[in-house]
Structure formats: structure tokens, C-alpha cells
Amino acid sequence: MKPVIALTKGRLEKQFLNYYQSLGYDIEPLTDKGRKLRVDTDDFQFIFAKGPDVATYVQYGIADLGIVGGDILAECQPDVFDLFPLPFGACRMAVATEEGKVWSNGKKRIASKYTGITKAFYKEKGESVDIIKLEGSVELAPILGLSDAIVDIVETGNTLKENGLVVEEEFMQFSARLIANRSALKIKREELKPVIDRLKPNGGNEHD
Template sequence: MKPVIALTKGRLEKQFLAFLESLNYDIQPLKEKGRKLQVETEHFYAVFAKGVDVATYVEHGIADIGIVGEDILLEFEPDVYDLLPLPFGKCRLAVAGEQKAENKFAKQRIATKFPNITTKYFRERGKSVDIVKLEGSVELAPLLGLADDIVDIVETGNTLRENGLVVKEEMLSISARCIANRNSLKLKKAILAPLIDSFRIEEVAI
């Protein structure tokens, strides 16, 4: 029996494969997967999904462990075990907007993909804001008058600068996380431990 790992498609997927390669895992089957969403390697089965779905597959035991952005854990609070941070996927969650923009609304309006994190952040600071939930290109919201500011993930800041926006407040630093199904950790400890331990060794080294 092999562990099942759920991987977040896209940027985190590529960074995780480079991480595995640095640990001397054979990742050739993953590199050559094409459009396959399930791949078997020498050491584990991998399934590929969107970040929030990775957490869902792990929560329900379809996958034993998952590689997901910390923002997913903070926003959706899935019932999973947060094992450890990984040395990639590092970025910031920040409030951003036009540098000299005035408040267009009676109450500050924030556009974001992360309504729960955003609401909690401002509530802890004694501030009530109106949240506009968007799924993508949140940078457009202040430019088109939908919101005063945005809350979004910032990696390099290039997208903000190219759209005339600046970071106003840095909320928190986030990274990729290794998560696990709670039952799998108990019932499949023997097969999961070597894989998880290899990630921990790299964590200490970095």
C-alpha cells in the first residue's frame, strides 16, 4: 500500500516537484503526466486538484496527505492535521489599493478571494468593512470603482505595480503546508512516516 498525496495544481505543484527532486525522489512520472489527474510513482500515488479541493480530499480521507497553501487552511479551516510548513510557496497576504485613493463608500469596501480571513483581520482591529467576494483579478476592483482596496496574496508585487496599486498593510506571511488526514496518521503511520520525515529533514536543513 502506498500513500496518496493530493497536490495543488499550478505554481505549488511545480515547486513541490522541485522540492521532491531535491530529496532524490524519482519525479519523472509526475513530469510526464500530461493531462492525467492521478499518477502512480515508486513511493506514492498523486492526485492533482485545486487548493481548496486538496484540503477536502484530505479531510475526507481520499488522500492521506496534501500539499496546499496556508491561505486555504486559514480561509476554509478544513478538519485536517497541519503537519508542517514547507520551504516553498512563500508569499504575503496584504491589503493593497491605489496610493492616494479616497474612501468611495460610507464604509470601507474590500474586494478579496478571502472573505473569512479579511473579516477576521479587520474585526480584530475594531474595524467593520464591507466585503466583496471575487474569484480572480481582484486588482480590477479598485480601478473600476467596485471597492476601495483589496486583500490578496502578494508574491513579487509586480501585478500590483503594473496596475498602479501599492501594498498598504501586510497582514501575514504564508507558505505551502503539508497537511494530513487525522485517521490516516493513526492507521497508516508506518507508510506515511518515512515520507513525512523526509520533508521534515529538508525543513530542518533549510
């Protein structure tokens, strides 16, 4: 059976395909897939899913390898091998709020898609906050008064700017990462090792 690789749909997918092509792989079957969520190439089977689901498919061994954002891994903490960063999908985690925000002395309300990361961040700081879980467009929350601030990923900062928000504090940096199922990496080593080495930035020549 061909190794199964789970890809995060959307923006990360395009960046991965560019990278994959730069390594000399043929990406045509992956770009001409239409709406198919499962595509076979000569070497692999690819499945396309949302980031957190990529982690889940790899954890449960449906996929052997996965390409997923480091932000998703930090948030979902799947039980997988989290091998190495890939040279795309860079972003930062940041606390952002309205420009000129005057903080009250009360307990802050923070809106985020990343409730796990938010909780860990404020716990580390020793500050108690109330966290509100949102699914997207989190920039709305401070503008409309749902929260005092947001915790979200920032790439260029344009979305924040256009919505009148500024970064208060940046605290984590992420990129896309290669993850592997815990037992597949061991028992399918012969099949997986070549592709892992090839996906490694600098061709894996860092050591030895």
C-alpha cells in the first residue's frame, strides 16, 4: 500500500504544492483534482482535510504523514511525531486589540479560535482571563465589544490593520510542519524515510 499523506486544505495546500514541486515531484494530479478529497499519485495517496483533522487522521493512523500548521499542533496537541518545520506557512501568534485601547483593572475577556494556546499563554504570565471561543473573523470581537482583545495568528498584519486593531504582544512563531503517525514511522520506515528526507529543508544534510 502506498504511503498516505494528509494535506491541510486551502492556503497551506498551495504553499505545500509549490514546495513539493520545487523538490522535483509532479504536482499535476494534485492541482487537477477538482473537488476530490482523495488523490492517488504514482508514489502516494493524498487526502485533503482541515488542519485539525489532518492531525486527527495522522494520530489515528489513517494517514502516515501530514502537513499541518504549527499553530494547529500547539492548539490540538495530537499524539503524533512532530518531525520538523517546513519552509512555508510562517505566522506568529499575537494578542491584538483596538488601537489606543485603555485597559480596565477588571478581568480581561479574550476572544480566540485558539483557546488552548490562549489559556496556556495567560497561565504562564500568571494572569487570569476569561476566554471566549470564536470560530473565525475574530477581529470583530474587540470592535463590537465582545472582548477586550483577541489572540490570533498574524501573517502580514493587514487584516488587523484594516479592522483598526494593533498587535499588543507577539508570543509564538509557527510554520507548517511535517507530522507522522507514531507506529507508521517505525513499521513503514522503508517507505516513509525517503520522502521524509526529501521534504526536509536543506535535504536533511544538517547533521551526519
